[in-house]
Amino acid sequence: MKQVSxxxxxxxRCWNLLNEGKPFTPIFVLGVFLLYHLQAWTDGSFWSSAGMGLLMILPLLAIYYCFDFPLMLRNYLWLPLIAAxxxxxxADLKLYYLALGLxxxxxxxxxxTFYYHLRIGTSWWNFTRFWKLVLKNSDSTSGNAAEQMPKFLLLLFIWQHFYTNFQVMGISDSFTSEILWPLVIFTACVWLYSYVLHKNLFDWKPSETEGFTSNAPMQKTAANEKVIVxxxxxxxxxxxxxxxxxxxKNLRANGTEYTQMETVYPARTVVCFSSMFxxxxxxxxxxxxxxxxxxxIKVxxxxxxxxKVGKKGRLLAxxxxxxxxxxxxxxxxAVMHNDLADLKIIERAKKIMEEQNPDFLVAQLIATDQTGHSRGALYGEYREKIEEADKLIAEFVGWLEARGMMKNTTLMICADHGQADGIGGHGHLDEGERYVPxxxxxxxxxxxxxxDEKQSLxxxxxxxxxxxxxxxxxHSRGPVLVEAMKSHE
Known part of the structure; x- marks a missing residue:
């Protein structure tokens, strides 16, 4: 299997600038404004007026960068736009039609469509479903239409207003209390509005464990030769x-299941893996x-x-x-057809076990997640990827058993997060994200x-x-899952 280049x-990393909602909003607003005024780029006054107009909206950009509006909070974003x-x-309708179109x-x-076709082989017709996923998505990514639209429309509206003022009246004549105070008051109100909303309604974060891991003494001798996650x-x-x-499901029935295993907040893949490990x-x-x-990571x-004890772990991801x-x-x-992704990962996992023989292996199967993002988590294709993962894991465990690598090995099966409706969004713990197998x-x-007691990844x-x-x-704070250990019977 091809290694990452x-x-x-x-x-x-560049794609995450456009995927994550926080950096996307300022990048998109800047790009749309400059594209709309493309013909004015050769005019020196354009850059001074546009620059001063950008300065006017910087506090609003900062507010929208600091405060997420996922889930039901996104509904409140339309009120500042109406007030403005x-x-x-x-409104300059041509600017807003351009913004919405882009x-x-x-x-x-x-x-x-284009990105997912090149990366994982999704159909060129994926747009026929993806538009519904973008409208439904409730998480703070660029693909959350109901959050991003009122944000970029408001920012473009105010930027265009001040740009026009600076162009018509001149920059020095525009800096009057009559022109500036409404913006100052409006920005302060948007900040207060955002603060109050988050203080009173943003209440779904999981509670955190106090203190460090202490429910079981650290073991001087290993209970297992290997652990595979x-x-x-x-x-x-x-x-x-x-x-x-x-x-x-047979593994689960003949092992220990934690039925209320909670992911962390925000439930992004890199965040979840960092917390898990x-x-x-x-x-x-x-x-x-x-x-x-x-x-x-900082810890x-x-x-x-x-x-520290002379053992080796590998994370295949x-x-x-x-x-x-x-x-x-x-x-x-990650650039391969999604029907091959998990198969190739399992093949690499075998090679790692054969050549490196680590004491601890983590393998990230990605096809289920990628199908959720590209085709939606509530459709048949998503369930089929889970079923494919089942077959591949069965084959991998059989391969390990044939080589004597499962004699004293604990196998841990889990997800890092679930997925919500829409584009398989995850991060802010909508329905389907919070609790994982x-x-x-x-x-x-x-x-x-x-x-059945609540636990955390x-x-x-x-x-x-x-x-x-x-x-x-x-900095480990999670309790050891001692309930599962035979030694604690």
Missing amino acids: TFEIIAA MLIWDY FFFFTIYFWG IVIDGMRKDRFEEADAPFL TGTYPREHGIRSNMVWSLG ESIFDSLR IAHLIDAMGDDVESIT FFLHGPTIKQGLRV ISVAPTVAYLLGAPYPS
């Missing part, structure tokens, strides 16, 4: 229940979205812990996890046990450390 790593249209001049072209065709990226819990997945929250490990501004990972976990990632290309199986794991790292006789990562 430097170009792909850089391209993935009552305060200032009528937005839907970018999301529905360039992203939903298979993460089916983006697998919804309810869709897994609907899927025909006999092997995984450090045992702590984004505020500590420093990874807060898929757009990683400062490379590398110890389970891979660091294993090195696509390019964007390198930004968080660095050299512990065995990178794979999670179960363990192996000779040291209790059989037929269901644990931050327990993965300390549990792996416990099973392999390694110290807990430095």
